[in-house]
Each structure stands twice: as structure tokens, then as C-alpha cells.
Amino acid sequence: MAGNPERRAALVDAGIAVLAREGARGLTFRAVDAEAGVPTGTASNYFTGRDDLLRQIDARLHIRLAPDPEVVEELLLGARDRALVTAFMRDILDRAVRDRAGYLALLEMRLEATRRPELRASFTASVRGDLEQGMQFHREAGLPGDDQTVTVLYLAMLGLILEHLTLPGVLDGALDGVNVPEDLVERIVTTVVPAK
Template sequence: MVTRQEQLLDAAIELIGSQGIRSLTHRGVDAEAGIPAGSTSNYYRTRDALLEAIVARFAERERLSWEAIAGVVQPSSPKELAAALEHFVRDATGPSRALTLTRQLLFAEAAQRPSLQPVLASNAKAIRAWGAQWLKAVGSAHPERDCQIVLNYLDGLIIHQLAFPETPFSPARPLLGLLKALIAS
């Protein structure tokens, strides 16, 4: 069962992803969550406290999402891994668009607020570990290096698709090409 604080933080994540970081106010979160005015400030007295709690909740949700993916995705070829990554990219730029935008905005906020970086960096480390395992399974001789390259490519691909949507959007072929090139090197 979701706690009141999780409900507030999930509403804040949705608010940021749908309206931008400037929309993050205590009243805005109250309205997004559909709860009485003043509720958010009862838990988080300042915007900084609210932002830190949002980052922690976001990181928890992202970790759980990647754990679910890691439990299902067991690629045995570059083609299978490219298909899984394409599915991820399509979800990130489609149904999970608001969550993806929140991720990008929180990363930008962390560039200005170093106190937010440790939680986000810890998640990134876990994601790189899963990615390195997948790359090793499909034949990479340098899975950690290759994983960083793939993740950087995915970030760029996702940001570009969010900002300048292409239709039709078909990232499978470029993803497969990148994976094959990395494995061959």
C-alpha cells in the first residue's frame, strides 16, 4: 500500500514531468495529489526538503523498474538486447514520458545542487551493473566500457525523441549497429 508521503512524492514526480521543475510548489503538489492544501508542507517544510525527498522517491521507483527489467531481460544475442533496449526507449518516450522528463529535469537540478547527486549516482551505478551483465552475455569483451557508451547513447536518443519527435520512430537498427560495433571492437 502506498503511504501518504509516497502519494505526495509520486504526484510531485508527475507534476515535474508534465509541467516542468518551475511548477514544483507545495500547493502544486497538493493539487496534483488531490489532497487538502497544506498537506505537502506538513511533511516537507521547504522546497529543498521536498526536492530531496522527490529525488529519493524517484530513485526508488527507477531502481524497482530496472530490477523488473533485469528480471525479465536475459539477452543471448545483440539482436535480442537491441530489441529490449528499443522497447525501453519506446516506453521512456511514450507511456513513461512524464517520468522520463522528470529524470532529465532532476539530473539538471543535481548539476546545480550537489546534495542530490549521491542518490542519483547510486542508481546509475546499479543500472550500469545490469547493463554490463547484458553486454557480457551478448559477447562484449569490455562490458563496463560498452555499457557506459550504450547508456550515453540511450540518453541522447531519448532526449532527442522527447524534444524533436520523429515519426516513424524506429531505434532498433541503430541500436543493433551500435551493439555490433562495440562487440567487434
Template sequence: MGTRRDELLDAAITVLGERGIRALTHRAVDAAAGLPVGSTSNHFRTRDALLDAVVERFAARERAAWEDLARRTYPTTPHELARVLVLAAREATGAHRTLTLARYAILVESGIHPSLRAQLSATGAEVNAWFLQWLRVAGSTDPERDAPIIMNHFTGLVLHELAIPDPAFDPTDQITALVTTVIRPRSAEVPS
């Protein structure tokens, strides 16, 4: 069972994911949490304090979702990695839709608030580290090059599906083509 603080922050994430950044107010969070007016401001005196705490909570929830995915699978080939990313895209646009929409709202807001940018970079470091490891295990010879190519495409693909939902959404072919093209197979060294 979470704390009252976590309950408020989860309600704030729901407000963000369902109504956008402008809707994120203390009163909106109180209402979403089903708590008396003033509950949110008792924990977070300013909107900036609320937003900073939301980023921490959001990052923890997103990291937990990715860690759950990592526990269920360990891709050792480009095709297996593509399957995992397809599953992640489906979860991000399905079961975790509100959380993902909140993520994009926070990302856009970080363009205006540099403190959020720094906070997002710091909280994303753990996820980035294990994704680089997945790339290595899947056969990437240059994970630092491959990671942004794959994840930036993944981010755009998910954003597009959230913005313009397709009932037949199936990113399998696109993600598989991307991953198997980007991850360069290991080859034997050619004598000089």
C-alpha cells in the first residue's frame, strides 16, 4: 500500500496523462485522488514542487514497468530484442497509455524548465544502462550508436500511436526491420 504522497503523485500522473500539463493543478490532483481540497498543497506547496515530485514518481513507475519487462525476457539476438520492443510499444500504448502520455507531457515541459531536463536525464540513466546491456547481448558492436537510433524511433512510433490511434496497431514489421538493420552483426576480423 502506497503512502498518501504516492497516492497524490499517482493522481497527478493520471491528470497529466488524461488532461495534459495545463490541467495539472493542486485542485485537479485533489479531485483525481478523491481527497479534500488542500491535500496536495499540504504536501507540495508550489506547482513547481508538485511537478518535480511528479517527475520522480513518474520515473519510478516507468522504471518499474521496464524492469518488469526485463524480468520477463532477456533478448540475446536482434530478432528477440525487436520482439521485446514490440511488446513494450504495445504496453506503452495500451496498459500503460496514461503513464506514457504523462511522460510525453513531462518531456515537452522539460523544454521549458531546464531543472526537469536534468532530473529526467538523471532518472533515465538506469534504464539506459540496461538497454545498452541488452544491445550488447543482442549482438550490437556499437551500443552507444545503436541505442539512440532505436529508442528515438521507438519514441516516435509510440508518440504517433498515442496521437493518432490505429485499432490495428502492429509495430512488429517496423521495429524488426529497424533493429535488425541497425544492430550490425559481429564479424570475424579481416586480416590486413
């Protein structure tokens, strides 16, 4: 396998773009090469096969969609209350919107994992690891609520982001006086997170 890390990262990012735009069926080495603007056959020199590419896309998505440590540090200067949890949830939504292709690729990975048991095992482990890391962060930061609170927030935000990025009109006008998705984040937090 070729060892140029910058080229590998560019190919993985190209794979993310293809996955987001074309879905898993469109994710071929030829499509990745075209997206990256490299000669045909380049991707096959960097990945042992499609499963290897998907595993590396999974790893890269976790980096691309991760919170900015400086943003986290700044937010942690605030009181440990619902308002801070709301700020963290808004940051999650903002990151998904900013890297729409990355988040859509993450959704495509979920769908592909339903068809590929080997991917399901590794992808489940990585997503579960993210959830457990979120629980640990919540506890260590002294935020209101417990692991169950984090799990329900995770599910609610997943649904909100899915709707907002794929069918944004579904929630328009569904809730009187609520600006979707921005105000809905606060509604989710107020509903799920106990007052401290």
C-alpha cells in the first residue's frame, strides 16, 4: 500500500464526498479517483479494498465532525446548567450543518452497515465509543443529568439533524412559534435535561 499520508487523507475526503453525494453504491475507487482529481487506479494503491476505504472513512468522519477543543474550552467557562447543554447541542448542530457532506456520509455509513455485517460491527463499536465518550464528558464536566440524559439527547439530536439535513421542510410550522432547527435545540434540552 502506498504511504503518502496527505494523498491518503485527500482520497478519504474524496470518498466522503462521493458517499454523501452518490450513496454507498456510488462509492467506487474510480469515483474516488475522479473526485480527488488523481489518475485512475490511485485509490487502489492506498486501500486494500472497499471495506478498508469504508473503515478509513469512518475514522476520518470522527475527526472531521469532532468538536473544536477551543470551542469546548470556551463553553466550559459557563455555568453547568441547561444553557450550557444547549450551547453544546447547538455546536453539534452547527458542525453537522458546516460539514453537511461529512454528516450525510455518516448517515450513508449507517445504511451500509445494515447490509454489511463486518462494517456493522466496526461502525457500531465506533459510534458506541462516541456515545460513551459523550457520557463521560457530561459526567466529568458536571453537566445536569446522567448517562440516560445523554442517550436521550443523542437520539433527539440525531433525529433533528437527520430531518434538517435531508428534509428540512418536514418540521416547518409543526410547532407554533418555534424556529426550526435553532429553537428546537433549546426545546429538546429543556424537555430532556433536568434543571440543576
